[in-house]
Amino acid sequence: MKTGGRKKGTPNKENPLKGFIRAHSLSYFEPKNVKFNGKATIMSDFELDMAELAPDDRVNxxxxxxxxxxxxxxxxxxxxxxxxxxxxxxDKLSALCGEDADEDDDEDD
Structure with missing residues (x-):
């Protein structure tokens, strides 16, 4: 039995900072018409930044x-x-027969 809190299905409260960060991230990865190396091309800001990095920095x-x-x-x-x-x-056969392996050793002496 539920005694308090939100009702089932109630959406979470909007967080303005979270919305701003999400919008900024989406625009950073969104392809745009840009000039790269003197040529018009379609690239995102992320791709431009990656292209300008040195190979070892790009891998990192x-x-x-x-x-x-x-x-x-x-x-x-x-x-x-x-x-x-x-x-x-x-040893296994003597155990199945109910004999003790130590008894057989005594008989041989």
Whole structure:
């Protein structure tokens, strides 16, 4: 039973700063008619900025952008140790018969 808070389906309150940032980001990636290297072309401000970077700086920028699109992998510690008792076929057969393997060793002496 719900005792308070918003009713189901009520939209979140608008945040003017969030709206401004979203609009700015969209305009930064929106293709426009621009002049690049003396030629008229259609590029976004982002593409212009990337083209003006040195190759190593461009790669670093792309890698930093990829951090926002790919999930971070967590390190997982796994204990791979196993305790294995090696038993021969004779040990298994004697266990099935109900005999103790130690008794057979005593008889041989």
């Amino acid at each position: 920028a792309e890698l930093r952008l990829l951090e926002f699109h790919t999930p971070k992998m967590k390190a997982v510690d796994v204990d791979m140790s196993a305790k294995i008792n090696v038993r021969t076929i004779e």
